[in-house]
Amino acid sequence: MTYTVQVKVMPLKELLDPQGKAVMGGLRSLGMNNVSDVRIGKNITLQVEAASPEQARQIAEEASKKLLANPVMEYFEISVN
Amino acid sequence: MTYTVQVKVMPLKELLDPQGKAVMGGLRSLGMNNVSDVRIGKNITLQVEAASPEQARQIAEEASKKLLANPVMEYFEISVN
Numbered sequence: 001m002t003y004t005v006q007v008k009v010m011p012l013k014e015l016l017d018p019q020g021k022a023v024m025g026g027l028r029s030l031g032m033n034n035v036s037d038v039r040i041g042k043n044i045t046l047q048v049e050a051a052s053p054e055q056a057r058q059i060a061e062e063a064s065k066k067l068l069a070n071p072v073m074e075y076f077e078i079s080v081n
Numbered sequence: 082m083t084y085t086v087q088v089k090v091m092p093l094k095e096l097l098d099p100q101g102k103a104v105m106g107g108l109r110s111l112g113m114n115n116v117s118d119v120r121i122g123k124n125i126t127l128q129v130e131a132a133s134p135e136q137a138r139q140i141a142e143e144a145s146k147k148l149l150a151n152p153v154m155e156y157f158e159i160s161v162n
Binding site: 008 | 101104108119124125128147
């Protein structure tokens, strides 16, 4: 069966996120002062061919560790639909 | 109150996603042949100061329309926690 898997890759909380800071600056200059702490990461959707949702998650985890996320700077979360 | 809002910005389904194609090529060359149709977008988290979850969503929607997403190439989904 084919499962749709979402992998969310975000910069580690301990690290600065210059892209997020820049976007927050942009929002401020548009007059949106009620927004703070903007962080920007990636959202990746995959179609995974697997026997079960658990196996699909495992495959996505392997893909994340090998290629999609850099563990030095990022963490990832997987959800299977 | 402060709400954590997630904005998912993805390339429109009708459009090619060269970044996703490249990542799929990478996964294939790592021997992961059970993964297909990789699409890559952004995941943005914001802290929004608002009176209610509805207002927080509204603010995030305004931010998405004005700055975070390009409607010509992308669509966005908002979730408020």
